[in-house]
Amino acid sequence: MKKFDKERVLLAVAGPVIALAVAFALTSIVLIASGKNPVEPYTLMFQQATYSDIQVLIINQASMYYIAALAVAIGFRMNLFNIGVDGQYQLAAMVAAVVGAHVALPAALQLPLLILTALLTGAFWSGIAGVLKVTRGVSEVVATIMLNSIATAVIGYLWLPTVFGVKVGNNNTTGEMHESGWLPGIDMGAAGEVYGFVIIAVLLGIGYWVVLNRTRFGFDLRASGASESAAAASGVNPKRMVLTAMLLSGAISGLAGLPILLGDTHTYSLNFPTGIGFLGIGIALLGRNSPTGIAFAALLWAWLDKASPELDFHGYDKEIAVIMQGLIVLAVVVSYEAVREWGLRRQQRRVGAELAAGHVLGASASPSANKTEKQEVAGR
Amino acid sequence: MANHDIRLTVRKGTVHALVGENGAGKSTLMKILYGMQKPDEGTIKVDGEQVSFSSPADAIARGIGMVHQHFMLADNLTVLENVALGSEKLYGIGGRARRRIAEISDRYGLGVRPDVLVEDLGVADRQRVEILKVLYRGARTLILDEPTAVLVPQEVDALFENLRELKSEGLSVIFISHKLGEVLSVADDITVVRRGTTVGTAVPSETTPRQLAELMVGSELPTPETSESTVTDRPVLTVKDLRLEAAGGKALLDDITFTIHAGEVLGLAGVEGNGQTELIDALIGLKHADSGTIALEAEEITAWPTRKRREEGVGYIPEDRHRHGLLLEAPLWENRILGHVTEKPNAKGFWLDPKAAQEDTRRIVEEYDVRTPGIDVTAASLSGGNQQKLIVGREMSHKPRFLIAAHPTRGVDVGAQAQIWDQIREARREGLAVLLISADLDELIGLSDTLRVIYNGRLVADADPATITPEELGSAMTGAATGHLEHEETPESPAKGAKTTPAEAAPQADADAPEDEAR
Numbered sequence: 001m002k003k004f005d006k007e008r009v010l011l012a013v014a015g016p017v018i019a020l021a022v023a024f025a026l027t028s029i030v031l032i033a034s035g036k037n038p039v040e041p042y043t044l045m046f047q048q049a050t051y052s053d054i055q056v057l058i059i060n061q062a063s064m065y066y067i068a069a070l071a072v073a074i075g076f077r078m079n080l081f082n083i084g085v086d087g088q089y090q091l092a093a094m095v096a097a098v099v100g101a102h103v104a105l106p107a108a109l110q111l112p113l114l115i116l117t118a119l120l121t122g123a124f125w126s127g128i129a130g131v132l133k134v135t136r137g138v139s140e141v142v143a144t145i146m147l148n149s150i151a152t153a154v155i156g157y158l159w160l161p162t163v164f165g166v167k168v169g170n171n172n173t174t175g176e177m178h179e180s181g182w183l184p185g186i187d188m189g190a191a192g193e194v195y196g197f198v199i200i201a202v203l204l205g206i207g208y209w210v211v212l213n214r215t216r217f218g219f220d221l222r223a224s225g226a227s228e229s230a231a232a233a234s235g236v237n238p239k240r241m242v243l244t245a246m247l248l249s250g251a252i253s254g255l256a257g258l259p260i261l262l263g264d265t266h267t268y269s270l271n272f273p274t275g276i277g278f279l280g281i282g283i284a285l286l287g288r289n290s291p292t293g294i295a296f297a298a299l300l301w302a303w304l305d306k307a308s309p310e311l312d313f314h315g316y317d318k319e320i321a322v323i324m325q326g327l328i329v330l331a332v333v334v335s336y337e338a339v340r341e342w343g344l345r346r347q348q349r350r351v352g353a354e355l356a357a358g359h360v361l362g363a364s365a366s367p368s369a370n371k372t373e374k375q376e377v378a379g380r
Numbered sequence: 381m382a383n384h385d386i387r388l389t390v391r392k393g394t395v396h397a398l399v400g401e402n403g404a405g406k407s408t409l410m411k412i413l414y415g416m417q418k419p420d421e422g423t424i425k426v427d428g429e430q431v432s433f434s435s436p437a438d439a440i441a442r443g444i445g446m447v448h449q450h451f452m453l454a455d456n457l458t459v460l461e462n463v464a465l466g467s468e469k470l471y472g473i474g475g476r477a478r479r480r481i482a483e484i485s486d487r488y489g490l491g492v493r494p495d496v497l498v499e500d501l502g503v504a505d506r507q508r509v510e511i512l513k514v515l516y517r518g519a520r521t522l523i524l525d526e527p528t529a530v531l532v533p534q535e536v537d538a539l540f541e542n543l544r545e546l547k548s549e550g551l552s553v554i555f556i557s558h559k560l561g562e563v564l565s566v567a568d569d570i571t572v573v574r575r576g577t578t579v580g581t582a583v584p585s586e587t588t589p590r591q592l593a594e595l596m597v598g599s600e601l602p603t604p605e606t607s608e609s610t611v612t613d614r615p616v617l618t619v620k621d622l623r624l625e626a627a628g629g630k631a632l633l634d635d636i637t638f639t640i641h642a643g644e645v646l647g648l649a650g651v652e653g654n655g656q657t658e659l660i661d662a663l664i665g666l667k668h669a670d671s672g673t674i675a676l677e678a679e680e681i682t683a684w685p686t687r688k689r690r691e692e693g694v695g696y697i698p699e700d701r702h703r704h705g706l707l708l709e710a711p712l713w714e715n716r717i718l719g720h721v722t723e724k725p726n727a728k729g730f731w732l733d734p735k736a737a738q739e740d741t742r743r744i745v746e747e748y749d750v751r752t753p754g755i756d757v758t759a760a761s762l763s764g765g766n767q768q769k770l771i772v773g774r775e776m777s778h779k780p781r782f783l784i785a786a787h788p789t790r791g792v793d794v795g796a797q798a799q800i801w802d803q804i805r806e807a808r809r810e811g812l813a814v815l816l817i818s819a820d821l822d823e824l825i826g827l828s829d830t831l832r833v834i835y836n837g838r839l840v841a842d843a844d845p846a847t848i849t850p851e852e853l854g855s856a857m858t859g860a861a862t863g864h865l866e867h868e869e870t871p872e873s874p875a876k877g878a879k880t881t882p883a884e885a886a887p888q889a890d891a892d893a894p895e896d897e898a899r
Contacts, residue, residue: 235687354753
């Protein structure tokens with residue numbers, strides 16, 4: 001059995017490695033085409049990753065990517081495409097910021113309250129798409145894209161000084177949150193502070209794995225993703241499953257903005273990071289929806305983000321990193337499908353070969369059982 | 381390695397049958413002959429000339445055409461359009477093509493009308509269109525992949541008539557089939573494939589189905605007969621006035637009433653698409669009845685969701701195992717959980733119990749003789765027969781009270797077929813009620829205690845499996861006969877009747893008769 005385990009590891013690693021290699025190669029071609037050195041940008045960026053302050057930045061950024069990607073991955077695991085993570089996390093962060101600014105409880109209550117607020121807001125926003133899909137058959141892709149746009153409008157409205165907004169200079173904010181809602185970070189000395197929410201992100205990853213792989217619900221969810229028809233025949237209520245997955249995905253999305261909100265900005269302003277939900281899609285794809293894979297992918301993305309500004313100081317454009325991110329996503333889609341098909345075919349052949357060679361599980365027991373059965377048939 | 385040391389010689393103007401178990405390598409061989417796959421070694425010669433195909437187009441250019449098991453026709457185009465599609469260069473798309481089609485149709489007695497929409501054609505007509513399509517492209521050698529799987533006996537006879545026409549015009553036919561009786565009646569030569577290689581040839585006039593099967597599997601031909609009646613008078617499944625409507629209000633099922641008792645196998649005969657799928661869906665809970673009731677023993681289950689039904693003892697062997705019975709890319713042990721995720725040994729309360737599930741998968745693999753090197757391989761890597769054995773093992777492991785067995789041995793080799801029949805018989809002896817739906821009429825007649833015929837969403841006829849012949853059943857399946865089918869004595873019937881044991885089965889059939897009439 002070990003052989004097949006090794007096989008699976010090989011298959012799991014082959015896809016991303018091929019994709020990354022292709023993406024690096026294509027980026028180098030772009031660099032050569034624009035008359036630049038095709039290798040130096042990488043060495044510069046690798047060098048950046050060795051500095052401890054950059055490392056802290058990477059980890060902090062990655063925590064948000066990680067949560068957003070987990071949210072996307074839950075949808076992917078059952079063939080739902082939640083493009084609305086972007087709107088969900090922004091709206092959730094804003095509502096949490098507003099609650100944090102207007103409610104003052106002790107930290108032991110304030111933090112859970114803020115987290116719960118974000119969870120519920122995210123779930124509510126994705127739930128709209130879920131309900132539309134279940135009751136009216138509206139594609140979740142269309143609904144969540146529209147909801148992203150609506151979320152932006154809602155945020156603009158909440159920012160009005162007459163609603164919850166507080167103008168700080170030219171900037172729209174929601175006012176500073178009460179300090180009991182600030183999540184202390186992990187002090188790394190001169191390098192800065194790692195967000196406290198990083199730990200929650202790790203716990204989320206573990207929880208994601210446990211729920212999917214060790215619970216009945218997780219099995220139903222994965223079965224729905226693998227084969228909708230087989231899942232329905234096995235007793236999964238497809239509509240309820242769609243709605244539940246949508247709510248779960250939205251709830252987790254709601255947390256994606258909290259690392260920075262609770263750990264650094266303490267207000268929801270115009271400077272709040274946007275687009276994390278969209279990046280999460282690429283990261284979930286690259287990470288093959290597995291919690292460890294996503295962690296690596298999130299770190300890779302954060303590295304490209306945080307190491308690329310340095311390129312500007314050496315005569316390269318930092319947009320090279322963006323080109324790379326795009327190429328990785330493209331390459332990932334192609335290489336995963338190719339590796340998947342290749343793997344299935346390969347296993348089919350190997351199983352055939354093993355059987356031909358007589359390596360059958362329980363081979364010692366079955367032939368004799370077989371024989372008596374045959375005689376019985378003949379006897380009738 | 382799928383194929384090795386294959387030797388096959390097809391003579392001009394003959395029907396050459398290729399038989400073998402599922403997974404024996406017939407399909408791979410055909411793909412190679414039709415240019416869909418390249419051989420690693422060996423040679424193919426057509427008319428003595430060595431050839432090499434890199435695509436089906438090459439094969440067609442050499443006069444080799446294939447009629448697939450699943451038809452490749454566009455429903456909303458006419459026969460003419462379907463035939464000309466992709467070969468517009470040959471005879472254009474207008475009058476010339478129409479004349480050519482008529483010419484081929486007349487010459488080989490196919491009776492194809494060029495201007496009918498394909499969606500208006502029955503299965504047998506579609507098959508003739510497929511054959512015509514291949515001839516139109518100039519094929520001199522036709523490969524037919526399990527052509528009789530979708531036909532009723534009368535249609536099979538008509539197909540064989542067509543094949544004889546083709547043969548007499550000097551064409552060659554390679555005929556792939558599971559059904560040994562048919563092979564013997566139509567083929568001039570037979571080649572047997574086993575484990576990826578040709579193990580022998582047979583001359584039909586000197587061979588019996590049994591001998592042929594022995595060649596195929598190295599064991600006796602199993603027969604689906606049930607020996608003694610185990611029917612009790614305890615009703616397990618009672619369906620009353622079941623009606624199911626399509627979106628527009630058209631009845632897919634209407635007035636369906638039947639009872640299956642403990643220890644009884646109720647066989648449902650019918651041409652595919654007459655409501656069998658809908659009936660299965662209604663019984664397993666994928667579709668809910670618009671009116672009427674379904675009861676499992678004393679409880680009414682009409683409103684129960686699928687999961688509750690399965691937990692309460694409705695076993696399900698689906699008609700399309702890939703769509704409804706398996707997660708193809710998941711390992712075997714996860715497939716063992718599928719459908720029974722809330723039950724032991726798969727779960728402890730809210731949590732899955734992978735260890736116990738894996739343990740139990742090993743047991744199923746051994747007890748039900750699923751040929752696999754391990755339980756971590758994906759379901760997709762097993763052959764169809766082994767996938768089916770896993771499904772049967774899984775369903776039987778939960779001790780169902782009522783089993784829906786839809787085409788339980790479709791695409792399953794002879795050896796596995798015998799095992800599956802045995803398991804159904806075994807469970808029936810212990811009081812299981814079975815709804816058996818099958819296109820294999822011998823299987824239906826042999827395994828069932830009671831027979832019903834479904835046509836156009838209604839149960840139109842019933843018959844006594846002890847005396848009925850496949851031909852008589854076939855005429856009811858096409859809607860030609862209704863009510864209680866009486867077997868008519870014909871000189872040939874003793875041979876056919878001898879397959880079952882009338883003496884034992886008759887009293888039980890009598891006991892059932894009033895029940896059936898009450899419908």
